[in-house]
Amino acid sequence: MSKEITSRADDYSQWYNDLIIKGGLADYSAVRGCMVIKPYGYAIWENMRDQLDKMFKETGHENAYFPLFVPKSLFEAEEKNAEGFAKECAIVTHYRLKADPDNKGKLIVDPEAKLEEELVVRPTSEAIIWNTYKGWIQSYRDLPLLINQWANVVRWEMRTRLFLRTAEFLWQEGHTAHATRLEAIDETVQMLNVYATFAETFMAMPVIKGVKSANERFAGAEDTYCIEALMQDGKALQAGTSHFLGQNFAKAFDVKFTDKENKLDYVWATSWGVSTRLIGALVMAHSDDQGLVLPPKLAPIQVVIVPIFKGEEQKQLIDEKVKVLQQQLKAAGIKVKYDDNDNNRPGWKFAEYEMKGVPVRIAIGARDIASNVVEVARRDTKEKMSMSIDGLAENIIQLLSDIQTSIFNKAKTFRDAHITNADSWDEFIQLLDEKTGFIAAHWDGTSETEDKIKELTKATIRCIPLDNNMQEGKCILTGGLSQQRVLFARAY
């Protein structure tokens, strides 16, 4: 069939693309580097967004919306941030088109309509937001300011990949302002924990919480905290970041407040974000050669019911039974779809919903109704079982919960098995090439060494884990003194 998926072993990258395209998550578009997120993929994003939004609100944040465009003069205010993003910005220089006098039916940019000041399409919103915060913050009573926005941003990447790196992507960015350094750091860590909880509980994807080395730090941050996940091909993926920005942006945008002692000080800032890249992570974390495997907590459809019938009479009998079941499942909070489309036969549907990663499939035919059971199949293990129609909803709830746990454990077992200590350069190289995954090794703490390792191996320091054991050792490259192991990996 045309819908066959390239296997992971044959071509991992093609496998990933096949899942996205054939699973109906997204499509290529007419715009280079930009994708169309299709309803099924968008539904996953909506589920992620709703859950995260709830968690943000539970931790005291409010949503707001800031402009897509950033005047260049604001953009350049925080030097490091500007420099970091400068080479991947889309810029608006004109505001009008006009008919091309030499080419009927075509349009050209009207040279008369050049903007006085160019507008940068936001690659991130610190600049426009901190310029706004200046007007909102005068006193410690205005703090903390805890704001999040759901938005799109544009980063003109050289090379894009569906969901993992697109020129335009959807994300959320939290931007908070605080009276003290400590409070800002607490906020940074709190949001990192929110992300980690989300990744593990909802995406069923184990993550390592850590701090970035200076090389990998967000442009303009004092510290970047991150969650790092491991994909099935042994490459790491940064799944979320939370930045402690110190007073850098407050100084750049002159955001001062009067404290309780009537002293003037700059505010302390954080920013944190996750993006539609999480969908890419989700896909790569669990899926197999038959298609997507979605965690029940984020699956747009948790249970699909496929009728199996001969003739209209049986169909009606099944319809009636399913109607009741469907109501029971819905009442139990389960997202259920009844696919009674007569254009496709059961086998086709089985394959289709496996490709789409629907966690549980229920097949029901006249035979089943006669014995008061249904056939239940779980996507993750492909195991089939017979379940009584009585009390089905409770059993399905339990099954969904088991699947959620089971795919998390599977991913965690794989991840844990792919964190390996390396104590020499040779061992490091060998592990990187043959075993892949995270490699815990000593590093002398310098950017030069990190650069050199990257140059030699393409591996970067993914993070310095927060729960690291302090343990002296020698840098695998230079032999310099090291206080702890850091995690290296090749990454997306």
Place this chain on the structure above:
RNA sequence: CGGGACGUAGCGCAGGCCGGUAGCGCACCAGGCUGGGGGUCUGGGGGUCGCAAGUUCGAAUCUUGUCGUCCCGACCA
């Protein structure tokens, strides 16, 4: 931005060397038989061959230019 591949029906492709008015599979439409793992039969509809210029009586095919997409690399969430 370097390297590679490719633009022909909605999708996947053949045809191109050797120029003569476009084909296959899937999908789609109508109907029948079917139905517990991607069924089958009959009959249909759909393409100015990425775009532009050139050569020619005649271009999907030859020439030149141009635009775009994907993959690999460097860069990055």
